[in-house]
Amino acid sequence: MEKVRVRYAPSPTGHLHIGGARTALFNYLFAKHHGGDFIFRLEDTDIERNIEGGEASQLENLAWLGIIPDESPLNPKPEYAPYRQMERLDIYRKYTQELLDRGLAYKCFCTPEELDAEHERQVEAGVAPMYNRKCRDLTAEEVAAKEAAGIPYTIRLRVPANKTYEFDDMIRGHVSFESNDIGDWVIVKANGIPTYNYAVVIDDHTMEITHVFRGEEHLSNTPKQMMVFEMLGWKAPTYGHMTLIVNEQRKKLSKRDESIMQFVSQYKEEGYLPDAMFNFMALLGWSPEGEQEIFTKEELIKEFSETRLSKSPSMFDKDKLTWVNNRYIKERSLEDVVALCRPFLEEAYDLSSKSEQWINDLVATYHDQLSYGKEIVSLVDLFFTDELNLDEEAKEFMKDETIPNTLKVFKAQLENLEEFTKENIQACIKATQKEAKAKGKMLYMPLRIATTGIMHGPDLASSICLLGKEKVLSRLG
Ligand code: GLU
Numbered sequence: 028m029e030k031v032r033v034r035y036a037p038s039p040t041g042h043l044h045i046g047g048a049r050t051a052l053f054n055y056l057f058a059k060h061h062g063g064d065f066i067f068r069l070e071d072t073d074i075e076r077n078i079e080g081g082e083a084s085q086l087e088n089l090a091w092l093g094i095i096p097d098e099s100p101l102n103p104k105p106e107y108a109p110y111r112q113m114e115r116l117d118i119y120r121k122y123t124q125e126l127l128d129r130g131l132a133y134k135c136f137c138t139p140e141e142l143d144a145e146h147e148r149q150v151e152a153g154v155a156p157m158y159n160r161k162c163r164d165l166t167a168e169e170v171a172a173k174e175a176a177g178i179p180y181t182i183r184l185r186v187p188a189n190k191t192y193e194f195d196d197m198i199r200g201h202v203s204f205e206s207n208d209i210g211d212w213v214i215v216k217a218n219g220i221p222t223y224n225y226a227v228v229i230d231d232h233t234m235e236i237t238h239v240f241r242g243e244e245h246l247s248n249t250p251k252q253m254m255v256f257e258m259l260g261w262k263a264p265t266y267g268h269m270t271l272i273v274n275e276q277r278k279k280l281s282k283r284d285e286s287i288m289q290f291v292s293q294y295k296e297e298g299y300l301p302d303a304m305f306n307f308m309a310l311l312g313w314s315p316e317g318e319q320e321i322f323t324k325e326e327l328i329k330e331f332s333e334t335r336l337s338k339s340p341s342m343f344d345k346d347k348l349t350w351v352n353n354r355y356i357k358e359r360s361l362e363d364v365v366a367l368c369r370p371f372l373e374e375a376y377d378l379s380s381k382s383e384q385w386i387n388d389l390v391a392t393y394h395d396q397l398s399y400g401k402e403i404v405s406l407v408d409l410f411f412t413d414e415l416n417l418d419e420e421a422k423e424f425m426k427d428e429t430i431p432n433t434l435k436v437f438k439a440q441l442e443n444l445e446e447f448t449k450e451n452i453q454a455c456i457k458a459t460q461k462e463a464k465a466k467g468k469m470l471y472m473p474l475r476i477a478t479t480g481i482m483h484g485p486d487l488a489s490s491i492c493l494l495g496k497e498k499v500l501s502r503l504g
Contacts (some may be wrong), residue, residue, distance in 0.1 A: 031063025033238050035089075035096075036227070038070045039081025043088035043291040045343070046242060046272055046280065049308050053240045053269065055094050056309065056331040063237070067099035068230060069111040072220050082111075088291040091301050092308075093324055107234045112226050119221045122229055122259060123182060123214065131258045132214060134180040135162040136173045157210035158183065182215040184225075184254065192250035197238070197267030197333045204250035212251055224248050228255040228263075236264045240333075243268045267333055269312055273340045280343070287343050298367050298400015299348075303355035307348050312341035321354055349398035356397050365390045368403040375404040376411045389493055392485045410493055415480030415502065424482070429465060430473045436463040437474055438503040447496045452488040478502050 035051035037043075043051075051065075058065040067089070069082050086099065096102065100110040109115055126132035135158075137145075142158070149156040163185065165173075173180070186209050193203035214225035221229075231239065231252075246268045256263040271279050274286050288294060294304055302324065309327050310320065313336050322330065356364060368390050372378060378386065393406050409415070417425070440455035440462075441447075460470050471487060478499050479490050491499050 028061070029237060031058050031061040031238060032066060032234065032236050033058045033063065033240065034066040034068050034231070034234065034236050036068040036070045036230075037081075037085050038073055038076065039085065040073065040076040040078060041081065042084045044289055045287075045291065045308070045311075046289075047085075048088070048092060048094075048291050049272065049311050050241055050269065051089055051094055052092070052305065052308050053313065053331075053333075053336070054238075056327055057238060057240060057333060058097075059328040060331045064097040065094070066107075066234060066236070067096035067110065068234065069100060070223060070226070072112045072223065072226055074113070074220070084292070088295070091295055092291065092305050093301055094305075112221075112230065115226070115230065116220070118233065119215070119226055119229055123221070126184070126214070126258065127182065129258075130185065132182050132184050133163055133165070133211075134170055134174070135183045135211075135213070136165075136178045136180045137161055155208070158212070160211055163211060179217040181213045181217050183211040184214050184251075184258075186211050186254065190254075192253045194249065194253065194263070194266060196246075197240070197265060198270070198336045198338060199246075199268060202246065202249070204247070206250070206254070209250060209254075214255070224251045225255060228252050228259075228261075231264055232256065232259070232261045238267070239264045240267045240269060240336075243270055267336065270337060271340045272311060273342050275342060275344070277340070277342065279340075287345065294399075296401075298371060298402075299352050300355045300359070300367075300399075303352040304348075306355070307351045310347075311343065312337045321351065353396070353398045356399075357395055361387065361391050361394060364394050364397065367400040368397075371401045371404050372407070376407075385493065388489070392489045392493065396485070409479045409481060409484075409490075413498075417476065417480055418482075421476045421480070421482050424472060425476055427469070427473075429463075429469060433459060433463040433465045433470065433473050434477050434503050438500060441491075441496065441500060441503070444496070447492060449488045449492045452491050456488065477504075 033054040035047075035054050037047055055065045057063075067086065071077050071082075082100065086096075086101065089096070098104050098107060098110065103110055123132065127134070145159055146156045162183070187206050190206040191203055192206065193201065196202050212224065213222055215221050230236075249266055249268075253263050273279055274284055276286075278284070280287065280289060282289070288297070291304070295301070305324055306320075306322055306327070309322065309331075313331070315322070315330050315335070356367075359367075365387055369386070372386070372389075389407055389410065390403065393403060397403060397406070437455060437459040440458050441452070444451050444455065456470070456474065459474070460466050463470075465473070472482065475484065475487050475490075476482060478487075478494060484490060494502075
């Protein structure tokens, strides 16, 4: 097999979206599975839509996920460079001239107004809008005269009649399109810049791309690209069109959908772990053979097979994402998790009076249940507030008549403590059980609610220790 070369080719029109990240990820896994190369190419020909810093942000977020391109604008190979389309205009120009010379493309002088009017007419007449080929057969003299008059023009491909374009999609199987359904499309815009469908062919060929995984929105572009490959006598790569990512209501993700954080940077900012994101995204539209769900990057590379890419939309399951993240956080050392949580704690609370040991103990208490770094802020709120706001259920529970005595006994126990340690507090709980004759739920629940304000939480003795003697005694009334 020839060396596998795949590419992720974003337009720098925005930051790394989870859809784009998944596309990059599957291309990456496929390349690495086959010992091939993963290339990053910038498709920046839509100059009005490009944003400042778009390329850097894409690359940085990919790197955060652990997807480092073998080749990119920052890491070029001379035989394939440059890697930004706007730096490749000379390359496109050469092939455009060839297509014009061979009569496979032609200059179109129709104005945008004329084209719009024609489009409207066709829509009104109920026919599929398509370029009416007005400029298709202009004579060389007519073309020369229009050019001499300085009339702007686009260049269109002369789409062959009665041809079927078919291919075996790695995900969808056999797909075919009729050329008669495709109008003579623009390959070079009036500003001299090629369109996506045209530039992509020249790039995929000259960069020796062997396989392409991309979003299903590109499926209908494929026949257009195939005709250019054919005209230039080149072999098209093998394509795989991935299905949509949908939200929990099974709706296609729209940019405005706020039910899901859609940009990779948002996950980074909220303290998700990159290896967990990598794992989670690999399961967005791909499934392994067995039941296993937690995979290292190396395992994913080994297991990946394009034959197991899903044909149906993949749901972005937020609960699964937090579950996967929690699994990864649990595996991390306490030191790592403290480092992950610290910026969030610092931003939310005044830590100036807290010792390093206290912060470590605080994070340790939540280490096993934490799903993402920022979550620590809401979990530890009770250690930073003076007022406890009990919910109705807790208030109801505290009405039991045995409770005041249990709390009194416990308070007396704690008051006598010389050292306010977790072990000693645990001993006080035990002593309270005996002395107040409270056990099980009637022991732990009142102590927990009275000291922390919540009915369910981490280890009680640890929580009480973190709260500190003074605060606990005052809460016990
Ligand atoms: N620039 C295109 C996009 O961002 C790439 C499509 C392709 O992979 O061919 O959707």
